[in-house]
Amino acid sequence: MGMTLTEKILAKASGKKEVQPGEIVTVEPTWVMSHDNSAAILLKFKKTGVKRVWDPKKIVIILDHTVPAPTADYANNHKSIREFVREQGIENFWDINTGICHQVMAEKGYDLPSAVIVGADSHTTTPGAFGAFAAGIGRSEVAAIWATGKIWLRVPESYEIIVNGNFPKGVFAKDLALHIIGDVTASGAVYKAVEFKGETIKDMSIASRMVLTNMSAEMGAKNGIIEADEKTEEYLRGRAKGPYEIMHPDEDAEYERRYEYDASDLVPKIAFPHTVDNVHDIDKAEDIEVDQVFLGTCTNGRVEDLEIAARILKGKRVNPRVRMLVFPASWEVWREADERGILRILAEAGAVIMNPGCGPCLGAHAGVLADGEKCLSTANRNFKGRMGNPNAEIYLGSPATAAATALKGRITDPREVL
Amino acid sequence: MGRVWKYGDDVNTDVIFPGKYTYKIMSDEEMASHALEDLDPEFAKNVKPGDVIVAGKNWGYGSSREQAVKCLKAAGIKAIIAESFARIYYRNCINLGLPAITLKREDIERFDKGDEVEVDIEKGIIVNKTKNFEIHFPPFEGYVMDIIRAGGIIEYIRMHQGKE
Ligand code: SF4
Numbered sequence: 001m002g003m004t005l006t007e008k009i010l011a012k013a014s015g016k017k018e019v020q021p022g023e024i025v026t027v028e029p030t031w032v033m034s035h036d037n038s039a040a041i042l043l044k045f046k047k048t049g050v051k052r053v054w055d056p057k058k059i060v061i062i063l064d065h066t067v068p069a070p071t072a073d074y075a076n077n078h079k080s081i082r083e084f085v086r087e088q089g090i091e092n093f094w095d096i097n098t099g100i101c102h103q104v105m106a107e108k109g110y111d112l113p114s115a116v117i118v119g120a121d122s123h124t125t126t127p128g129a130f131g132a133f134a135a136g137i138g139r140s141e142v143a144a145i146w147a148t149g150k151i152w153l154r155v156p157e158s159y160e161i162i163v164n165g166n167f168p169k170g171v172f173a174k175d176l177a178l179h180i181i182g183d184v185t186a187s188g189a190v191y192k193a194v195e196f197k198g199e200t201i202k203d204m205s206i207a208s209r210m211v212l213t214n215m216s217a218e219m220g221a222k223n224g225i226i227e228a229d230e231k232t233e234e235y236l237r238g239r240a241k242g243p244y245e246i247m248h249p250d251e252d253a254e255y256e257r258r259y260e261y262d263a264s265d266l267v268p269k270i271a272f273p274h275t276v277d278n279v280h281d282i283d284k285a286e287d288i289e290v291d292q293v294f295l296g297t298c299t300n301g302r303v304e305d306l307e308i309a310a311r312i313l314k315g316k317r318v319n320p321r322v323r324m325l326v327f328p329a330s331w332e333v334w335r336e337a338d339e340r341g342i343l344r345i346l347a348e349a350g351a352v353i354m355n356p357g358c359g360p361c362l363g364a365h366a367g368v369l370a371d372g373e374k375c376l377s378t379a380n381r382n383f384k385g386r387m388g389n390p391n392a393e394i395y396l397g398s399p400a401t402a403a404a405t406a407l408k409g410r411i412t413d414p415r416e417v418l
Numbered sequence: 419m420g421r422v423w424k425y426g427d428d429v430n431t432d433v434i435f436p437g438k439y440t441y442k443i444m445s446d447e448e449m450a451s452h453a454l455e456d457l458d459p460e461f462a463k464n465v466k467p468g469d470v471i472v473a474g475k476n477w478g479y480g481s482s483r484e485q486a487v488k489c490l491k492a493a494g495i496k497a498i499i500a501e502s503f504a505r506i507y508y509r510n511c512i513n514l515g516l517p518a519i520t521l522k523r524e525d526i527e528r529f530d531k532g533d534e535v536e537v538d539i540e541k542g543i544i545v546n547k548t549k550n551f552e553i554h555f556p557p558f559e560g561y562v563m564d565i566i567r568a569g570g571i572i573e574y575i576r577m578h579q580g581k582e
Contacts, residue, residue: 022520023556023559024558024559024562025559026559026560026561026562047572048572048575048576048579049575049576049579050575050579137509138482138506138509140513140571140572141509141513141571144513144571144572144575147575147579148575148578150561152512152559152561152562152565154508190479190504190505191504191505220505222505
């Protein structure tokens with residue numbers, strides 16, 4: 001019987017010829033990633049009684065959630081992580097001057113085709129954009145891997161999501177992701193592998209593919225995955241942190257479900273508060289006034305996202321009743337956007353340019369909303385209280401929608417300004 | 419040997435272990451005394467070591483709280499047999515050393531509350547003595563079996579470390 005891409009990777013990683021959905025396999029992950037939560041993980045690790053981590057070369061720790069530390073507690077956490085990293089000789093440590101973990105994993109060449117990547121963050125589905133098997137796991141499980149080097153995984157059933165057709169003007173990967181989640185629902189793909197295929201996906205940039213795998217977590221998926229191709233290899237040139245193999249799903253692979261979409265039918269989309277699958281066409285949102293626009297996060301803080309916003313805002317001013325915050329996803333993004341004049345355009349339009357990191361996404365840091373305020377955000381979650389205040393509302397949209405909204409002060413269809 | 423406690427589909431972690439207790443530190447016995455209290459008040463009073471739970475699909479959806487597994491284990495439940503489990507609940511079961519067994523719906527339907535059953539985890543056999551039938555399931559894979567035998571992943575690591 002043929003295997004899906006996810007099945008193939010898990011078969012290889014567990015040294016088997018074939019695996020089937022439902023089967024449990026044990027694998028040594030290529031990388032195990034964690035972020036500021038490493039402070040809690042290292043305490044659990046110490047409880048196991050194990051003195052040295054299994055392999056200091058395979059542990060990746062990236063500080064990004066609360067950077068630089070906003071309180072003494074967070075500062076102490078960071079300190080304990082830095083001490084642990086030194087004591088254990090962990091080589092792949094990236095301090096507060098690097099960027100958001102999922103972006104850094106890609107940029108620093110950890111996201112490799114057919115790698116097995118697990119991480120203590122629900123959006124660890126992101127490396128699937130490179131043809132890796134990548135899934136979020138719990139903190140105790142990360143501690144257990146640090147100690148033993150292995151993890152058991154249940155082979156998930158796979159769904160295939162096939163997208164063909166060209167995006168119309170003003171429609172982007174984010175709109176497609178929101179449309180799919182609205183259709184599949186927030187629990188529609190629980191524990192499944194979601195494999196994205198089709199011409200539209202092939203035509204997408206790596207950055208746009210990452211939007212889809214990143215947001216796979218929002219339909220409950222265990223992992224999202226896209227076959228690697230020449231674009232992937234091009235991106236990896238000079239970055240890849242190790243050897244890799246490009247795998248393909250078998251022709252006769254079995255998928256539990258198939259979804260098909262035509263990208264040319266799409267319009268800009270908005271996820272309304274307070275769930276990501278509460279998705280509507282943008283015209284339903286158009287008279288909603290916002291107080292803040294947040295451009296950034298592991299979903300949409302890359303150069304192409306900042307660039308489209310700059311195109312819309314060039315030579316114009318952000319509406320005076322709106323605060324626009326820009327958090328590039330990493331310092332690499334920051335530097336490229338700086339060199340290309342993108343940051344200057346955004347700053348001159350009145351946006352506040354912040355340091356790379358998660359920023360207001362999880363409500364633990366800068367850019368918190370006041371009671372009753374509304375925010376248009378390019379992030380992946382709009383749960384009640386997500387940005388630090390349960391009395392505020394978060395609407396999700398694309399970077400182009402974010403820029404158009406910043407300009408007008410109310411949720412605006414980017415097709416009006418492009 | 420134990421008896422079956424039978425439940426339906428979509429039993430969430432809130433009724434397995436009420437949310438109001440999640441941040442209270444409790445002993446195992448106290449946790450067991452609250453197990454399933456909002457779904458089946460008889461359970462905590464009458465459960466005996468060796469009993470099993472048989473349920474429909476999506477057992478344990480909702481929060482990731484580990485107590486929803488721990489309270490059943492502390493109550494003496496030997497295995498949970500269901501048509502499907504919520505992802506995190508399933509992981510928590512294995513990592514806390516409580517076997518989670520998946521069976522097809524038609525097999526689940528052959529069990530009733532109070533049936534006398536014997537579960538052989540090592541061989542992958544469930545014997546229903548009351549109704550006189552046997553169901554086989556694939557035994558757990560090596561590492562997972564080791565974790566279950568050790569009584570949980572932390573215990574497994576401690577033992578493993580002890581041997582080194
Ligand atoms: S940007 Fe937001 S979603 Fe992404 S890793 Fe940071 S907190 Fe999580």
